[in-house]
Amino acid sequence: xxxxxxxxxxxxxxxxxxxxxxxxxxxxxxxxxxxxxxxxxxxxxxxxxxxxxxxxxxxxxxxxxxxxxxxxxxxxxxxxxxxxxxxxxxxxxxxxxxxxxxxxxxxxxxxxxxxxxxxxxxxxxxxxxxxxxxxxxxxxxxxxxxxxxxxxxxxxxxxxxxxxxxxxxxxxxxxxxxxxxxxxxxxxxx
Amino acid sequence: xxxxxxxxxxxxxxxxxxxxxxxxxxxxxxxxxxxxxxxxxxxxxxxxxxxxxxxxxxxxxxxxxxxxxxxxxxxxxxxxxxxxxxxxxxxxxxxxxxxxxxxxxxxxxxxxxxxxxxxxxxxxxxxxxxxxxxxxxxxxxxxxxxxxxxxxxxxxxxxxxxxxxxxxxxxxxxxxxxxxxxxxxxxxxxxxxxxxxxxxxxxxxxxxxxxxxxxxxxxxxxxxxxxxxxxxxxxxxxxxxxxxxxxxxxxxxxxxxxxxxxxxxxxxxxxxxxxxxxxxxxxxxxxxxxxxxxxxxxxxxxxxxxxxxxxxxxxxxxxxxxxxxxxxxxxxxxxxxxxxxxxxxxxxxxxxxxxxxxxxxxxxxxxxxxxxxxxxxxxxxxxxxxxxxxxxxxxxxxxxxxxxxxxxxxxxxxxxxxxxxxxxxxxxxxxxxxxxxxxxxxxxxxxxxxxxxxxxxxxxxxxxxxxxxxxxxxxxxxxxxxxxxxxxxxxxxxxxxxxxxxxxxxxxxxxxxxxxxxxxxxxxxxxxxxxxxxxxxxxxxxxxxxxxxxxxxxxxxxxxxxxxxxxxxxxxxxxxxxxxxxxxxxxxxxxxxxxxxxxxxxxxxxxxxxxxxxxxxxxxxxxxxxxxxxxxxxxxxxxxxxxxxxxxxxxxxxxxxxxxxxxxxxxxxxxxxxxxxxxxxxxxxxxxxxxxxxxxxxxxxxxxxxxxxxxxxxxxxxxxxxxxxxxxxxxxxxxxxxxxxxxxxxxxxxxxxxxxxxxxxxxxx
Ligand code: FES
Ligand code: FES
Numbered sequence: 001x002x003x004x005x006x007x008x009x010x011x012x013x014x015x016x017x018x019x020x021x022x023x024x025x026x027x028x029x030x031x032x033x034x035x036x037x038x039x040x041x042x043x044x045x046x047x048x049x050x051x052x053x054x055x056x057x058x059x060x061x062x063x064x065x066x067x068x069x070x071x072x073x074x075x076x077x078x079x080x081x082x083x084x085x086x087x088x089x090x091x092x093x094x095x096x097x098x099x100x101x102x103x104x105x106x107x108x109x110x111x112x113x114x115x116x117x118x119x120x121x122x123x124x125x126x127x128x129x130x131x132x133x134x135x136x137x138x139x140x141x142x143x144x145x146x147x148x149x150x151x152x153x154x155x156x157x158x159x160x161x162x163x164x165x166x167x168x169x170x171x172x173x174x175x176x177x178x179x180x181x182x183x184x185x186x187x188x189x190x
Numbered sequence: 191x192x193x194x195x196x197x198x199x200x201x202x203x204x205x206x207x208x209x210x211x212x213x214x215x216x217x218x219x220x221x222x223x224x225x226x227x228x229x230x231x232x233x234x235x236x237x238x239x240x241x242x243x244x245x246x247x248x249x250x251x252x253x254x255x256x257x258x259x260x261x262x263x264x265x266x267x268x269x270x271x272x273x274x275x276x277x278x279x280x281x282x283x284x285x286x287x288x289x290x291x292x293x294x295x296x297x298x299x300x301x302x303x304x305x306x307x308x309x310x311x312x313x314x315x316x317x318x319x320x321x322x323x324x325x326x327x328x329x330x331x332x333x334x335x336x337x338x339x340x341x342x343x344x345x346x347x348x349x350x351x352x353x354x355x356x357x358x359x360x361x362x363x364x365x366x367x368x369x370x371x372x373x374x375x376x377x378x379x380x381x382x383x384x385x386x387x388x389x390x391x392x393x394x395x396x397x398x399x400x401x402x403x404x405x406x407x408x409x410x411x412x413x414x415x416x417x418x419x420x421x422x423x424x425x426x427x428x429x430x431x432x433x434x435x436x437x438x439x440x441x442x443x444x445x446x447x448x449x450x451x452x453x454x455x456x457x458x459x460x461x462x463x464x465x466x467x468x469x470x471x472x473x474x475x476x477x478x479x480x481x482x483x484x485x486x487x488x489x490x491x492x493x494x495x496x497x498x499x500x501x502x503x504x505x506x507x508x509x510x511x512x513x514x515x516x517x518x519x520x521x522x523x524x525x526x527x528x529x530x531x532x533x534x535x536x537x538x539x540x541x542x543x544x545x546x547x548x549x550x551x552x553x554x555x556x557x558x559x560x561x562x563x564x565x566x567x568x569x570x571x572x573x574x575x576x577x578x579x580x581x582x583x584x585x586x587x588x589x590x591x592x593x594x595x596x597x598x599x600x601x602x603x604x605x606x607x608x609x610x611x612x613x614x615x616x617x618x619x620x621x622x623x624x625x626x627x628x629x630x631x632x633x634x635x636x637x638x639x640x641x642x643x644x645x646x647x648x649x650x651x652x653x654x655x656x657x658x659x660x661x662x663x664x665x666x667x668x669x670x671x672x673x674x675x676x677x678x679x680x681x682x683x684x685x686x687x688x689x690x691x692x693x694x695x696x697x698x699x700x701x702x703x704x705x706x707x708x709x710x711x712x713x714x715x716x717x718x719x720x721x722x723x724x725x726x727x728x729x730x731x732x733x734x735x736x737x738x739x740x741x742x743x744x745x746x747x748x749x750x751x752x753x754x755x756x757x758x759x760x761x762x763x764x765x766x767x768x769x770x771x772x773x774x775x776x777x778x779x780x781x782x783x784x785x786x787x788x789x790x791x792x793x794x795x796x797x798x799x800x801x802x803x804x805x806x807x808x809x810x811x812x813x814x815x816x817x818x819x820x821x822x823x824x825x826x827x828x829x830x831x832x833x834x835x836x837x838x839x840x841x842x843x844x845x846x847x848x849x850x851x852x853x854x855x856x857x858x859x860x861x862x863x864x865x866x867x868x869x870x871x872x873x874x875x876x877x878x879x880x881x882x883x884x885x886x887x888x889x890x891x892x893x894x895x896x897x898x899x900x901x902x903x904x905x906x907x908x909x910x911x912x913x914x915x916x917x918x919x920x921x922x923x924x925x926x927x928x929x930x931x932x933x934x935x936x937x938x939x940x941x942x943x944x945x946x947x948x949x950x951x952x953x954x955x
Contacts, residue, residue: 039217040210042433044384045465049875052384080210093208097200100841103849104668105207106214106384106433131883138875140382140434141668143852144883146845 009073013038014082022069029053031069032079040109041079044138051137054110055079061117063136080109089116091154101150103141111137115151123155193684193749194677195903198841201673202692203431203666215388215404215430216462223390224253226444226451226461227310229300229317230471231292234505234868235326235341235540238290238319243300246313251305253455255313258289258299261450262419268441268508270705271409272642276791279350280515282507282545283342286417286446292321293341293505293540295869296471303451303459326868330479330502330537341505341538349503350511350536352518353796354590357529362494366485370565374482374558375934376917378863379475379547379856382880385433386468391448392458399449402428406439406665407705408697417446418453425449429695432706435667436853437546440707441473441508466873473545474863476501476513476536478554484562490572490580495522495562495590499534499555501544508545510536512639517551519591519801523559524601524633525578526587540868546707548850549634549913553857556632557935560918564628564925574629574922575609578602582631583807593800598898600833601807605631607892608811608831615813623815626927630810630919636709636907637803637900640789646714647701650679650722651779654772656750656764657689663700664715669909670842671711675719677838678902682723683730684747684764701781709907712838713803714784716902722782733771734762804900806911808832810851810919816927821943823859825920831892835899835906843908848889850912856881858917862936 010019011028013036020035029046032038032055044052046065053064056078064077083089092115095101102108111134118125118133125133130151131144139147206212243255258264268284288297300317304310327333333347341347363369389403401414408427415425432439444461451459463472478501485494499517503510514536521532567577582602588594608629615625638644648662660679666672676690693700703715727747734752735742738760746755753761772778786803813827830847837843860879864871872878899906921932930945 033217039213042214042384043216044386045875047465047874047876049465050384084209096208097204100198100200100204100845102201102204102207102668103845104383104385104432104434105203105212108207109210112208127888135882135884138382138384138880138882140384140436140853140880141849142845143848143850143881143889144886145848145888146841148883148888 007070009069011072012076014078024070026069027065028057028067028069028072028077029065032064032077038079038081040081042106042109044106051114052107052110054113054137056083056113056117061114080112083113083116088119088158091157092116092150095150095153095157099146099150099153101142101146107137107139111139111147119151119155119158123158125155127152192681194681194687195838196840198839199677199687201670201842202676202687203673212431214385214433215402218390218402219460220390220392220458223458223460224303224305224455225307225310226447226459227302227307227314228298228447229302229314231288231295231297231299233292233321233323234295235324236292236321237324238288238292239322240320241299242318246302246316249309249313249316251309252302252313253457254303254451255317256301256450256454258287261286261417263417264289266413266416269413270407270440271702272644274641274643276641280511282509282511283345284413284442285506294542301447301451303455326540328539328541328868330500330539333537333539334535341540345507345538347538348535349507349538350514351795352515352534354518354521354530354532355796356590356592359494359496359529359531362529363485366493367488368566368569369483369485370562370569371483372562372565372933374480374561376478376554376557377935378477378865379861380469380863380878381436381438381547382878383434383436383438386463386465387439387443387472388462389444389448390458390460391452393452393456397424399425399452400428401425401445401448402430403445404430404432404439405443405445406432406435406667406707408663408665408695409702409705410442410445411697413442414446414449418449427695427697429665432665432667435706436548437550437707438472440546440705443472465875469873469878470870471542473508473543475547476503476510476544476554478517480555480558482558482562484566486566486570488570490570490577492525492527492581494529495527496531497521497558499532501536502541503536503538504541504544505538506543507536507538508543510544513546513551515639515797515801516635517555518797519589520552520633521555521559522590523556524583524631524807525581526583527590530590532590541865542870548853548910550708550910552632552634552914553854553917556914557917560630560632560915561921561933564922575605578605578631591798591801597804598896599807600894600896601631601809604807604831604833604894605629605809608809608829611829611890611892612811612813612827618815622817622819624818624927626814626816626923626925628812628814628919628921628923628926630915630917630922632915633805633807634911634914635802635805637713637786638708638710640787640800640803641791643788644704644710644714644786645783646703646718647781647783648675648703648715648718648722649701649779649781650719650726652726652768654769656768658683658685659691659693660719661693661700662715662719663697663703664694664711665706666694667706669846670839671706674712674716674838674842678716678719679723682720682727682747684749684751686749709909709911712905713901713907714786716905718782718784720902721784722780725780725782729771729776730767733776734767737762737770804906806832806834806906806908808911808915810916812919812923814920814923814927816924816942818928818946821939821946823924823939823942826887827890828887828916829890829892830912831894832908832911833894833896833906834908835901836895836897836904837893838903838905840893843893844891846908847891847912851889851916852881852886854913854916855886857935858920859936860885862938
């Protein structure tokens with residue numbers, strides 16, 4: 001068996017610096033779950049295939065199981081819990097609840113982070129772009145429709161708070177229930 | 191007027207899940223915890239000549255190494271909380287650790303508990319296993335041949351065999367105008383829940399083993415107690431919110447291992463499977479090999495169905511007998527057929543365990559009978575919807591077991607709604623692409639086999655401030671199994687949902703509510719909760735009647751109050767009412783039990799009469815685009831229509847249909863589990879491809895509400911049914927587009943292309 005060498009790291013997790021000794025082969029996900037106790041970051045595969053471990057690392061959404069903890073020394077990481085003060089994340093969380101986008105919930109933290117990152121980059125995506133944006137995040141429960149509905153709703157709500165809402169544009173992007181909710185929000189409800 | 195029923199009220203658990211606050215099985219840790227690891231077989235079939243553990247035991251930081259000889263009771267009958275003992279033909283075997291032989295690749299042989307996961311793994315590597323490989327039996331056809339070695343030493347290779355003998359098929363085929371025949375194959379499917387199997391166990395000061403685990407069946411505490419030769423009362427399950435189950439967390443997963451390790455070390459132990467371990471070794475959906483023959487009259491009336499079903503029961507029978515029974519009962523589908531002959535076999539092989547998976551035998555036969563319907567519609571030149579409508583089961587018709595179905599059936603309406611929703615075919619985007627429409631209809635039971643005598647219990651207690659507590663041992667897989675109980679209690683008692691505290695899965699403190707399997711929780715635990723709520727409601731109304739001087743019949747419950755219907759100014763708030771009840775010594779709590787219909791155990795292998803409490807009926811209509819040159823497939827539209835009885839929460843119901851439909855989409859098109867000589871070759875999500883967001887369209891859902899179900903308020907079950915009938919809808923659409931009949935799933939582009947090439951050859955020749 002290979003002898004693993006210990007590495008000392010200091011990583012900012014959700015705004016707090018966490019110092020720890022990790023092994024050279026440990027992933028950022030190992031560090032987050034086992035040392036920083038950020039259990040909102042889930043491990044569905046540990047090999048980059050499922051997206052449940054998605055976090056914001058160095059400003060970008062990444063699968064934390066694919067990053068070495070040692071590499072992350074001195075870097076900044078935000079998981080779902082570290083983004084919850086952000087109004088866009090709050091809109092997403094509310095929309096996921098409202099639209100029924102949460103079943104077992106195991107994909108949800110990673111899905112929320114991926115959705116947040118998608119809307120950061122493109123505040124007005126089409127449903128197709130949304131699908132593309134979360135294509136690295138598997139969900140076995142929902143069939144994705146209600147997740148896309150939720151992202152649409154959050155995007156719409158967010159555009160509204162930005163003051164750049166265009167009703168016709170939004171209606172185009174939303175369908176069914178999400179649309180009804182958006183209308184409601186646009187009319188000043190919720 | 192309903193308060194909560196029929197409304198898309200957000201699930202109580204969703205709020206915690208979007209904050210990352212839900213503590214799933216692996217998120218939980220206990221101070222001083224050790225880590226478990228399982229040593230698994232490297233052969234699909236071998237004798238174990240020697241097992242040497244001394245080196246591993248001496249490794250520093252290793253606290254326990256356990257092999258079969260250390261397991262007090264290593265082999266037992268797989269039970270699932272049923273109250274009856276149903277006999278060997280209906281029960282599987284559960285073995286904790288391999289003893290003298292291994293029967294499948296990855297079979298557990300030894301357990302280790304150590305200070306770290308790495309150390310536990312290292313210890314596993316230090317255990318020496320001397321194998322004498324045996325010739326494996328990998329295919330059920332071979333296993334059925336006379337003289338072939340038995341896969342299990344004490345069990346025949348044909349683990350179960352059932353028959354349907356309805357009417358006289360021979361005579362009916364002799365008089366049929368057309369007969370279509372086909373052979374169909376359906377593959378393994380992995381549940382691929384995103385949460386791998388996991389749990390933590392510890393032993394209390396009084397010697398009770400607590401197991402905090404992601405399980406669909408907390409009543410396995412009894413089997414785990416038997417494994418350790420302990421009284422049932424000494425094992426307690428603390429079920430977690432489950433990160434997906436779909437039947438894959440129905441059999442015992444990590445629990446016995448955890449209990450054994452915690453018992454031996456007297457330390458808390460955690461065990462979580464890796465994704466590869468999960469994909470390689472947990473149970474799968476049964477592959478089926480099916481021969482079908484269907485006879486009809488010229489005007490499209492089906493007169494006879496004959497089927498031979500062979501299921502690959504894997505290396506331990508687990509739930510194979512029941513799955514086979516479900517398939518047998520579903521073999522003729524949602525059609526009235528006077529003459530049905532079925533022979534079905536579950537056959538053991540040296541392959542992974544096959545057991546429960548959403549649909550439980552129904553999706554397999556559905557693929558076959560709906561492919562036959564499509565063939566028949568082409569042969570007779572009758573529109574696929576029209577042909578089905580001439581044959582659909584109606585109230586008063588009988589199923590293939592001869593059981594007269596005396597409830598309304600909305601299948602005709604469901605198929606029509608789904609089919610018409612597709613509308614006319616659009617023009618193809620380019621000449622290489624052909625567009626096809628396909629229809630699939632089906633049925634699926636809800637509630638368990640009636641001879642299991644299924645029961646569920648639920649408890650409600652009112653608090654003095656108008657809040658309430660519900661205790662009900664229902665494992666929640668994310669389908670709203672727990673939440674809906676709150677909606678029911680709120681409806682009956684005028685409670686605010688956010689003021690209800692729900693306890694769901696403590697096998698010693700929550701009333702036992704049975705398994706979250708078989709699409710049974712809304713039906714069973716929903717009814718138990720409704721029953722409890724109505725007893726409390728009656729107490730409330732009687733008290734209010736005295737207080738207000740209004741007869742009970744004139745009272746109704748509204749949010750937070752009880753009031754007179756004729757004189758609405760006469761009302762009393764929930765809080766003063768409950769306080770008065772308390773002062774006067776009324777019991778503010780109720781525990782109720784709901785019993786499903788009970789039937790007797792089938793006397794022999796010929797299956798007759800009632801087998802399930804009831805069925806859910808529905809249909810899918812899909813549009814596909816097939817590239818004639820490459821076989822590539824795109825699915826722009828999927829429409830589902832189900833009679834759900836009553837959608838107590840339409841958002842949850844749609845979610846079940848969308849998720850089940852897309853899981854069926856994966857089964858039909860993308861999930862290609864490769865297995866060679868008993869060893870799975872696709873042990874990751876990079877190889878075993880479940881649908882991603884870009885693979886699938888928005889699934890369109892149409893809900894029918896006949897209000898004729900056996901669940902609360904006329905609801906039917908909807909957990910499993912959406913898995914049924916999407917696969918044949920897709921393959922029938924492929925046929926419609928390019929004339930290629932897919933008879934073995936998944937319908938990969940390669941298979942479609944092969945079919946297209948065969949056409950070209952034929953035309954060329
Ligand atoms: S755990 Fe990182 S992608 Fe699956
Ligand atoms: S909600 Fe279960 S995996 Fe997405």
